[in-house]
Amino acid sequence: MSITTTKADDRPRVDPGDQVMRVRGVTLRFGGLVGLSDVALDLNRGEILAVIGPNGAGKTSLFNSLTGMYVPQEGTIVLRDRSGGEHSLLGRKPHLVNRLGVARTFQNIRLFGALTALENVKIAAETRQKSGPVSIMLGLPNARREDRESDRRALELLHFVGLDGLLNELAASLSYGQQRSLEIARALATDPQVLLLDEPAAGTNPTEKLDLEVLIRRINRELGVSVLLIEHDMRLVMSVADRVTVLNFGKVIASGSPAEVQRDPEVVAAYLGAEMAAEMTGATQAEIGGVAEDGSVPAQRDGEEQR
Numbered sequence: 001m002s003i004t005t006t007k008a009d010d011r012p013r014v015d016p017g018d019q020v021m022r023v024r025g026v027t028l029r030f031g032g033l034v035g036l037s038d039v040a041l042d043l044n045r046g047e048i049l050a051v052i053g054p055n056g057a058g059k060t061s062l063f064n065s066l067t068g069m070y071v072p073q074e075g076t077i078v079l080r081d082r083s084g085g086e087h088s089l090l091g092r093k094p095h096l097v098n099r100l101g102v103a104r105t106f107q108n109i110r111l112f113g114a115l116t117a118l119e120n121v122k123i124a125a126e127t128r129q130k131s132g133p134v135s136i137m138l139g140l141p142n143a144r145r146e147d148r149e150s151d152r153r154a155l156e157l158l159h160f161v162g163l164d165g166l167l168n169e170l171a172a173s174l175s176y177g178q179q180r181s182l183e184i185a186r187a188l189a190t191d192p193q194v195l196l197l198d199e200p201a202a203g204t205n206p207t208e209k210l211d212l213e214v215l216i217r218r219i220n221r222e223l224g225v226s227v228l229l230i231e232h233d234m235r236l237v238m239s240v241a242d243r244v245t246v247l248n249f250g251k252v253i254a255s256g257s258p259a260e261v262q263r264d265p266e267v268v269a270a271y272l273g274a275e276m277a278a279e280m281t282g283a284t285q286a287e288i289g290g291v292a293e294d295g296s297v298p299a300q301r302d303g304e305e306q307r
């Protein structure tokens with residue numbers, strides 16, 4: 001992956017027939033609770049696909065299933081590489097899924113707080129190295145070359161996400177928005193074909209949200225990375241996503257362009273349900289869930305779902 005291959009305005013060609021990830025019939029149960037039910041989803045190469053839905057709808061469970069952290073009891077999850085080779089991801093260990101080209105960020109940021117920004121990204125870049133521990137310990141030429149390459153790559157990515165002034169700051173001392181950018185740089189350092197972003201705007205301020213919007217587009221356009229995005233901020237989703245898939249109670253209830261999904265009666269009903277609940281109880285929209293004035297979709301309360 002090169003950082004400077006295309007101009008910012010160049011969209012990678014999105015060919016609906018060229019699916020980089022294909023998910024079919026995925027069902028995930030936690031004991032008696034159904035987290036995902038017969039979920040199907042296609043991510044086309046070069047596109048940004050948002051996955052939305054109220055809290056508890058199954059979005060993170062889906063990401064965990066796509067990245068090997070959860071193993072669904074039923075279904076298929078296939079990654080297609082650039083030469084058309086197909087790889088089943090179901091049941092594969094997370095580091096092997098990553099090696100095949102799927103990287104992710106987490107809803108709750110997972111950085112090494114006591115390491116610097118540069119070290120956090122370099123560790124991820126090193127997962128692509130071929131030198132074994134003995135070559136590294138002995139400082140053999142191959143190992144030294146790969147070490148310099150990891151340094152170069154980490155610096156390039158920190159520049160790409162706008163953190164080049166903070167290379168030597170401890171991750172824990174960065175602002176929330178900066179930590180989110182660092183997590184993205186770290187995910188990119190593993191050279192993914194597909195990047196899964198789990199609520200990247202959570203906890204960021206309005207300026208950081210706008211920066212994030214630009215960054216997601218640049219990752220997609222300049223690096224040619226296909227993006228799956230979980231996000232509650234509907235303004236961000238509607239602005240960056242090519243298509244949107246809506247989950248509710250673990251099922252896909254709609255899929256289409258942002259405009260189509262916004263008009264879909266089932267999606268409207270899912271969110272209107274929360275609105276009516278707010279009216280009936282006198283609670284505010286934000287307290288109950290539904291589309292709030294700022295465009296965000298707050299939580300569905302525990303116990304609302306019948307699974």
Ligand SMILES: Nc1ncnc2c1ncn2[C@@H]1O[C@H](COP(=O)(O)OP(=O)(O)OP(=O)(O)O)[C@@H](O)[C@H]1O
Nearest residue numbers: 030033034035053054055056057058059060061062
């Ligand atoms: N490890 C687990 N064990 C048991 N239940 C789980 C587990 N992980 C998720 N669940 C349940 O599966 C359902 C879907 O949760 P999930 O976190 O995927 O939803 P979500 O759409 O990502 O919500 P949020 O927007 O709050 O992140 C919830 O009822 C949740 O409690």
